[in-house]
Amino acid sequence: MNKLIRKFIHHKDLYLLLVCFILLAIALFRPTVPVKHNIYSYFMVIDITQSMNTVDMKINGKPVSRIAYTKQILRETISSLPCGTKVGLGMFSGVNVVTLYLPIDVCENFSSIQDTLDHIDWRSAWTADSRVRESMLSSARVVSNFPEPAQVVYFSDGEEAPKLHAFNTRDLSTLQNADGWLLVGIGSMQGAAIPKFTEKNQLIGYWSHESMQLAPGAAPIAAAGLLKRKRDVAESVNDRYIAKLSETSMMAMAKEIGATYVRGDNLQALLSAMRKQKPARREWTPISIDWLLGTLAGLILLFAYVPQHPLKKLKKRFSGKKQTQSSHQLSNHSPSSITLD
The missing domain is CATH 1.10.287 (Helix Hairpins)
Structure with missing residues (x-):
C-alpha cells in the first residue's frame, strides 16, 4: 500500500x-442523473368584470386599470416559472368561470400564453354582474374536469355587484378541493370610480351608486342569479360609486374555503405563495x-x-x-x- x-x-x-x-x-x-422534483400546474383565473377597469394601480409609476395590471403581473409571474410548470387561463364574469385552455407547459407555449394575455379584455364579459363568491363553485367544477390536478390562482378585486345580502350570499361549506387555492387581491384600499365604456371602449361616464344596489323586492330574482344590474351613469362626481379592493371579504372567503390570500401588488410575495401550493405531482427528471x-x-x-x-x-x-x-x-x-x- x-x-x-x-x-x-x-x-x-x-x-x-x-x-x-x-x-x-x-x-x-x-x-444525466435522475432527480425527483415537484411539477406544478396552475389554473389562473382573471376577473374581467367592469370594476377591473378601475384605474387605481400603477405600472412603472404610471396609473393603469386593475385588469391591465393583472395582465402585467401575470406576464411577469409566468416568465418566472421554471420549465415543466403548466399554466392554464380562465376568465370570470357574472357567476361563471370559463376555461380559455387547459394547463400547458410555460416554456413550450410561452408565446401563445403571452399572446392570449394581450387579447384578454373586459368586453369578453357576458354579463354586467360580478358575483365573486358564487364563482368559487364554478371554479371548482371547472378544475374537477381537468385531466390532472391544478391549483387555482384567482385574480380579482373582490367587488360584488350587486352587493351581498343574506339572501344572495352563497354558502361555500359544500365547496370541495379548494384547499391550497390562492386568491390574489387586485386594487387599492383608497379605490376609484368605475368607468363605464361603450362596446367600442369609449368612456361615457362612471357607474353610479344606484347601479350597485338591489332594488326592493329583488331578492328572489337575485337568489336565482337572474338579476340584471341597472346601467346608470353617475350624474355628478359625488354620485360616482368608488370601488375599493374588497380585501376583508376576500380574506374571509379564503379562510372559509381553505385557500390563501395575498395582495397582488408584490410579485415576489405572489411567487412565494405559489411555491407553497401543493404540486400537481412528483416525477423523476434527468438532470445534466x-x-x-x-x-x-x-x-x-x-x-x-x-x-x-x-x-x-x-x-x-x-x-x-x-x-x-x-x-x-x-x-x-x-x-x-x-x-x-
Whole structure:
C-alpha cells in the first residue's frame, strides 16, 4: 500500500491529468442523473368584470386599470416559472368561470400564453354582474374536469355587484378541493370610480351608486342569479360609486374555503405563495451533470500544477522577510572594531 502511495506521489501529475482527461471525456456524452422534483400546474383565473377597469394601480409609476395590471403581473409571474410548470387561463364574469385552455407547459407555449394575455379584455364579459363568491363553485367544477390536478390562482378585486345580502350570499361549506387555492387581491384600499365604456371602449361616464344596489323586492330574482344590474351613469362626481379592493371579504372567503390570500401588488410575495401550493405531482427528471464533471476536471488540473497551498507559500515568504529584517537589525547593532595606534 505504501509502495502504491509513493508511486502515486512520484507520478502525481501524470495520474491527475489522466483523471482529468477521463472526466472531460465523460462530460462530452452529456450524462444525466435522475432527480425527483415537484411539477406544478396552475389554473389562473382573471376577473374581467367592469370594476377591473378601475384605474387605481400603477405600472412603472404610471396609473393603469386593475385588469391591465393583472395582465402585467401575470406576464411577469409566468416568465418566472421554471420549465415543466403548466399554466392554464380562465376568465370570470357574472357567476361563471370559463376555461380559455387547459394547463400547458410555460416554456413550450410561452408565446401563445403571452399572446392570449394581450387579447384578454373586459368586453369578453357576458354579463354586467360580478358575483365573486358564487364563482368559487364554478371554479371548482371547472378544475374537477381537468385531466390532472391544478391549483387555482384567482385574480380579482373582490367587488360584488350587486352587493351581498343574506339572501344572495352563497354558502361555500359544500365547496370541495379548494384547499391550497390562492386568491390574489387586485386594487387599492383608497379605490376609484368605475368607468363605464361603450362596446367600442369609449368612456361615457362612471357607474353610479344606484347601479350597485338591489332594488326592493329583488331578492328572489337575485337568489336565482337572474338579476340584471341597472346601467346608470353617475350624474355628478359625488354620485360616482368608488370601488375599493374588497380585501376583508376576500380574506374571509379564503379562510372559509381553505385557500390563501395575498395582495397582488408584490410579485415576489405572489411567487412565494405559489411555491407553497401543493404540486400537481412528483416525477423523476434527468438532470445534466456535464458542468459538474467539467468543474471537477478543472479543479484537479489546478491541483496538479499547484505545488503547495498558496497560503503556506505566502506564509513562508513572509517568514523569510522577517528573518532577513532581523539579521539586518543585528548587523546594525553589532559592536564596532577598536583600532590601536
